[in-house]
Amino acid sequence: MSKISLRNNNRFHFNSRRALANVVTSAIILSAVSIMGVAMLGWSNSSLTTQKQAMEETFSTQMNKINEDIIFENVWFSTTCPGNCINVTLSNVGTLGLNVTQMTLIDRTTLEELQIFSYADAGIVSSGTFSTNATYSWTSGEDIGIIVFTERGNQFTTQVIAP
Template structure:
């Protein structure tokens, strides 16, 4: 005859034994669910990260191609003493396949390479085949060796060298 204690002991043992089997199944399901959720999250993150990098590469490529297609030539540089003071007129033509914006023009001493004067432009747009002419007020001396640097909005630099009459 089994006593009540023995009955409870066997019943508890059986209950715990069955409970452990259920706990293993539940734990395994939780781990598999967690791994699945993390896998989906990582896949989504990597896809969005790759899309962002692809966009950045396309923009860099487009910018570099556009820089290659910019081309500017200096048509005429003439010195005048009839402006209010002395000035230098610089005329440039856009011979590239894209429109461009002249943002800065810098006069540099051709021998010492020091900056003489810098001019900034907000209206320096030149369409393809168009020209841009500006009078730059600068007190030049006869025989000055001046390098003229022109910078565009895309970061290109064009240079010419002139000597004042």
């Protein structure tokens, strides 16, 4: 009788060890899954925040481009500059200030670039104007296109014929 009880005690002892191993293993797996879940949640939140910020910047930039507007107030040709020149006066009729970065003169017949003028400090406040003398050796009757580029990437065009 003592052998049977001893056997039963050993069997009981082994079963309790197995149950303990299952509990520890389950706890380790649950901990690992919890840690990975928290890490994935943090990563997805930061990824979504980055994408949200990029979308807001794109939307803001595009809206600012829409609100930019220039009209050509006056384009006149002069021979009193050192050589021939073209004076261009621009008005900002948009709701935002803008910066003119480049003005390109093109031949309207051949679409060849005649001259490029770059500007670093050509800011125009809303309802303000900007005037520049562009030295270019124009000839009478020449059909010239003027393209003005802004810092936000907009371009505004007009065409004139030299007197």
